[in-house]
Amino acid sequence: MAKKSTRQFWLFKSEPEAFSIDDLERCPDQTTYWDGVRNYQARNFLRDSVSVGDGVLFYHSNADPLAIVGTATVVKAGYPDHTAFEPGNSHYDPKSKRDNPTWYMVDIRLVTKFRVPVERSKLLEVKSLEEMMLLRRGSRLSIQPVTATEWREVLSLAGVKEN
């Protein structure tokens, strides 16, 4: 069976006090591993669906302003989140074993830091985004699928051409 190669899109949430897009920009090669996801639905996306080359919208949650602040690309697909194995790490989880990991992560590299963040309040005004998971109240998922239409609309709002 032929492997489906269609590029997919995602939204990753981060509290900027913990890890912001500026932190990503300062990383070597502007690349980081995305650790600390401790929700099974989000884990499943990271382990099974997020693929090299996929597009990522970087969202600042619990922040002022709440906004999509840039894009990244996936450079390494799902592999075990080693922070779960480290006692003392804030993401330590004793039920995750090296030979049977519970939690997964991917690596992403910064592509574009928006010159002007696309604020949540702006997104809420856009008709074509009214179904976007991020904007549904009570949506706490930290790794969310984004449709190609939503991806293009957000880049358009950010004034970004190519991505």
Next chain:
DNA sequence: GCCAACGTTGGC
């Protein structure tokens, strides 16, 4: 700071 939504835990 408030609180609704959601996920997890644990007693039964």
Next chain:
DNA sequence: GCCAACGTTGGC
């Protein structure tokens, strides 16, 4: 397997 209690997320 049910569900109440509890903890966390995250917008407002």
